[in-house]
Amino acid sequence: YNQPISKLMALHRLSSACNRMFLSASVVQTASGLRSLSSAGGLADKFTKAQSALQRLTEDPGNAAKLKIYSLYKQATEGKCTKPKPGFTDFVGRAKWDAWSGLGDMTKDQAMQQYIDLVESMGGKLDAPDTTADTTNPADSNTASADYKEALVSISPSGVLWFTLNRPAKKNAISTDLYAEWSKAMEQAAADDKVKAMVITGAGEYFSSGNDLSSFTNLKPGVTMEQMAADGNAILRRFVAAFIDFPKPLIALVNGPAVGISVSTLGLYDQVFASDSATFHMPFSSLGQTPEGCSSYTLPRIMGLPAAASLVMFNRKISAQEALSCGLVSRVFPAASFAAEAGAAVEEIAALPRQTLIYAKQLLREPIRAELHATNERECNRLQERWISEDCFNAVAKFFSRKSKL
Known part of the structure; x- marks a missing residue:
């Protein structure tokens, strides 16, 4: 049994x-x-x-x-x-x-x-x-959101593609559909000559609460757990690969709490701007899971091994100022003026020569690109095994049991 x-x-x-x-x-x-x-x-x-x-x-x-x-x-x-x-x-x-x-x-x-x-x-x-509610962004007339159900996508006049996670009622938890939309947007932005840079942010109070754990309870008829885990491996590997190979400036605007994969991928961004109300939490081991997003490679090199282990292994939550001091975050802005100040910083980046930025990023990324892809493969394979382990099932069942008592 x-x-x-x-x-x-x-x-x-x-x-x-x-x-x-x-x-x-x-x-x-x-x-x-x-x-x-x-x-x-x-x-x-x-x-x-x-x-x-x-x-x-x-x-x-x-x-x-x-x-x-x-x-x-x-x-x-x-x-x-x-x-x-x-x-x-x-x-x-x-x-x-x-x-x-x-x-x-x-x-x-x-x-x-x-x-x-x-x-x-x-x-x-x-x-x-x-x-039904109108989810288009009134600030940008040049929107590309028609093909997206769980994100807002627009291109500013300066050529910045803004991708906003738009599940505020679920704290921007990343569903299977949102993974697909996010991956597609990055792949299209990479190939679009009109796009100079890409920004990722969240609607509402959260940047993202990480993976939508309800996927663990939504088994489709006739689909085995092993097949679901294999499919999850493929989805996650494509998602992280899009970060590794993105050739243009990639900027995170962390407007609030960030959890799980929304933190683990931060080492693959070129700039991370955070609100001073943001927190950063990677509760992997408490959910019977292991790190992803190349964080097992990037975080020790950014933060040092002990600080990275406290996040990746021991579920420590850190503030925006702590994240700044250890190099995970580039700049911190006050919550009250975050949108304006972070937006201005993005526009400063967009004003720089497009091709020069592409070449500069290529020089920084190329020496480690193969190792990042290898890390992504190792992490996804280990997660595929973890997702069907008793550790993971027990932890997720405990998580839902706590939620049902709220």
């Missing part, structure tokens, strides 16, 4: 059940629920609108939020949970029961109001049933 696989499948069943709850349980009403809603007046109307708004959300709210949505819906339509607790082996049923039962004696009206508040807090628009 493969214990790690069984744990992952349990998580997968929970995620799938949460997805079904998210899409259907909030709109399928029981007879008692209908009677309750018909007597609730304006609150019932808002509750119905909130269910419709829920379906229009473009960001997955995550399993913990989905369980909360489910429990509030059940409390609003059926009242206090009186059903027996499912057996120990019914992982999904127990999670649903715990969420609903945890609401105790909350009234139906209170549950409806909390349901409405929760949907609105996730960006649901109760009074806009047929519209």
Whole structure:
């Protein structure tokens, strides 16, 4: 019996059940629920609108939020949970029961109001049933975002391509789709003569919270864990290779907390500008995983081995000033003026001769390019093994267990 696989499948069943709850349980009403809603007046109307708004959300709210949505819906339509607790082996049923039962004696009206508040807090628009948010960047008329669903992409008049991670509700966690979009944007920018430099930043408060760990619970039918790990290897290797081979100035604008691969790849940028509110955290070992992004090669050379080990091996979180002092960050700007000051610094770079910058970067990168690609291959192969290990399964299961209790 493969214990790690069984744990992952349990998580997968929970995620799938949460997805079904998210899409259907909030709109399928029981007879008692209908009677309750018909007597609730304006609150019932808002509750119905909130269910419709829920379906229009473009960001997955995550399993913990989905369980909360489910429990509030059940409390609003059926009242206090009186059903027996499912057996120990019914992982999904127990999670649903715990969420609903945890609401105790909350009234139906209170549950409806909390349901409405929760949907609105996730960006649901109760009074806009047929519209979606405009995610284009109003500051740049020359946008290229039409082909991107999880990023904003634009080219400034000075020839700087801005790639903004645009999943603020998920703290800009990097999904499989975002990996593909990011890789594509870098490859296209590298080949486009109109692009002089590329900037990576994040929408909202976070630069990026790293990998979207929900991918560990989203197994597709007929796909084995081994195949999923192999596919992840290929996606990650292409992504990091795009950094290694990018021929033009590559600049990170770290506008807030950076986690995981958004930190491990910083050694492959040419400049890293950080807000003084930014933090840098690589919690690899706590998740049963090993470093990626060529960080096992770049960070010891940038920071020194002990400082790199504290990040890569021992999960230490550092501030922007600490990152500056050890060379991981080029410049730090105040959070209140970060966009303006960092943007001005980018424009100074864009004003330099394009071809000269390309040749200068080539001279810096070429002596270590082969070693970087070899490092990328070693790191991806080790991660492929880690992703199907018991260490990783246990750590990810613990992570989701903590989130579900929030």
